[in-house]
Amino acid sequence: MAQDLSYLKETPSQTAGPYVHIGLAPGAAGFDIYDQELGKDIAGPKAAGERITVQGIVIDGTGSPIKDVLLEAWQANADGVYAHPESDGEVEDGFRGFGRVITEFETGEWSFDTVKPGPVPGRNGTTQAPHINLWVVARGINLGLNTRLYFDDEAEANAADPVLNVIEWENRRATLIAKRTVQDGKIIYRFDIRVQGDGETVFFDI
Amino acid sequence: MKPAEYYQRDRQRHAPALTPDYKTSVTRSPNFAAISLENTVSEITGPRFGHSDISPIDNDLIRNYAADGQSPIGERIILHGRVLDENARPVPNTMVEIWQANAGGRYRHKKDTYLAPIDPNFGGCGRTLTDENGYYFFRTVKPGAYPWRNWVNDWRPAHIHVSIFGSGFTQRLITQCYFEGDPLIAKCPIVQTIPDPDGVQAVTAALDMNATIPLDSIAYKFDIVLRGRRSTLFENRLEGN
Numbered sequence A: 001m002a003q004d005l006s007y008l009k010e011t012p013s014q015t016a017g018p019y020v021h022i023g024l025a026p027g028a029a030g031f032d033i034y035d036q037e038l039g040k041d042i043a044g045p046k047a048a049g050e051r052i053t054v055q056g057i058v059i060d061g062t063g064s065p066i067k068d069v070l071l072e073a074w075q076a077n078a079d080g081v082y083a084h085p086e087s088d089g090e091v092e093d094g095f096r097g098f099g100r101v102i103t104e105f106e107t108g109e110w111s112f113d114t115v116k117p118g119p120v121p122g123r124n125g126t127t128q129a130p131h132i133n134l135w136v137v138a139r140g141i142n143l144g145l146n147t148r149l150y151f152d153d154e155a156e157a158n159a160a161d162p163v164l165n166v167i168e169w170e171n172r173r174a175t176l177i178a179k180r181t182v183q184d185g186k187i188i189y190r191f192d193i194r195v196q197g198d199g200e201t202v203f204f205d206i
Numbered sequence B: 001m002k003p004a005e006y007y008q009r010d011r012q013r014h015a016p017a018l019t020p021d022y023k024t025s026v027t028r029s030p031n032f033a034a035i036s037l038e039n040t041v042s043e044i045t046g047p048r049f050g051h052s053d054i055s056p057i058d059n060d061l062i063r064n065y066a067a068d069g070q071s072p073i074g075e076r077i078i079l080h081g082r083v084l085d086e087n088a089r090p091v092p093n094t095m096v097e098i099w100q101a102n103a104g105g106r107y108r109h110k111k112d113t114y115l116a117p118i119d120p121n122f123g124g125c126g127r128t129l130t131d132e133n134g135y136y137f138f139r140t141v142k143p144g145a146y147p148w149r150n151w152v153n154d155w156r157p158a159h160i161h162v163s164i165f166g167s168g169f170t171q172r173l174i175t176q177c178y179f180e181g182d183p184l185i186a187k188c189p190i191v192q193t194i195p196d197p198d199g200v201q202a203v204t205a206a207l208d209m210n211a212t213i214p215l216d217s218i219a220y221k222f223d224i225v226l227r228g229r230r231s232t233l234f235e236n237r238l239e240g241n
Helices: A020-024 A155-160 A169-174 B197-202
Strands: A051-060 A070-075 A100-104 A107-115 A132-138 A145-151 A179-184 A186-190 B078-083 B095-100 B125-129 B135-141 B146-148 B154-156 B159-164 B171-178 B205-208 B219-222 B223-224
Touching: A020 A070, A020 A100, A020 B095, A020 B159, A070 A107, A100 A107, A100 A145, A145 A169, A169 A179, B095 B135, B125 B135, B171 B223, B197 B205
Parallel strands: A051 A186, A145 A179, B078 B219, B078 B223, B171 B205
Antiparallel strands: A051 A107, A070 A100, A070 A132, A132 A145, A179 A186, B078 B135, B095 B125, B095 B159, B146 B154, B159 B171, B205 B219
16 A cells, blocks of 8 residues: 545536537527526627637437537637747737537538637647647536547648657548638638547547 | 656456446447547647636535525535646646536436435536646535435445646546445446446545534535646657657
């Protein structure tokens, strides 16, 4: 026997369940209770950079859309600065970098508007390609799934990205690359997440 | 001073992704292992909130949806506790959000069709920021048990969903708070996804007679532990050596 280290243990996760909207997006559950819901406006009106829309669908192991999913996004601004004191630099007034979205209940499609983030520092002097950190919770997901969205028009930066390069299976890296199109003058990045099965998205233990 | 890393997550503290007795997990669990990353600025930072993001009444579920002069039906309770990290340090100024069924076990959600009635005076969600000591509290009514489609006769124990941010995105956590003494806890396939009995105990709020308000509300204490981070002594540094 040895001394007790006396650390506490993390509280175990439990699924967000089918009614996550009540707590985290009550407007979508069918009632207004808060003056403002969290994560509605990621970038704010003053943020510099390219205005983009990110959209997608989350697909289960049968190939069906997961319609009761909730996603959270965490990203840097166009200068690669997070709205947090441990990120070097300043962000624009109103830039939060945090988004929370749910799907259309009928189709499972989700989308959010933001600005395209810039590259951010990596470990040991490296640079990470522009990316948006995503967290996926839903009924049937016991511990929220972390992944990252990268941009297909950043091929050079992606090729050098230290996190993408940690993924041993090069063919799986493509699951993290959003595809850019322009529709009616709007810049759209498409990012479908496959939770299980063919083309399964890479998830990270962060 | 450069920020220090968070302790790696003890994955064995949490349910695995695939837990067949909780059937919905079968098609929503990745087949491949998650790829473990060392912390970067993307993980150690996270969203921050202030009192301007919420209203003072948001943590009072007895009043935040009720008509003037009315209140929801059910057992009046106080749910309170502290948000700590693995080093037992308080996590101050962090957002805690909750949601729950009403006293009859019915959610105010357009997808919930359980035959127990909606309570016109109960919304079922609340949120608050921890104070400088990591302390938080809510006032609400105790939620009811309700049936759900897993096996034919599964009932969820009374529970309140709890969402906590912490200060880094790597600490983000959603869990459920159960209530001491509920015989449904041992029968619930969702609770029992937690591998260790000690983990089940950690998501079970304790009856707290000292915090009970006599002739008014019963209190339950629910402390929450988020991931801790290294001290700066001999830390693995994020930048350089």
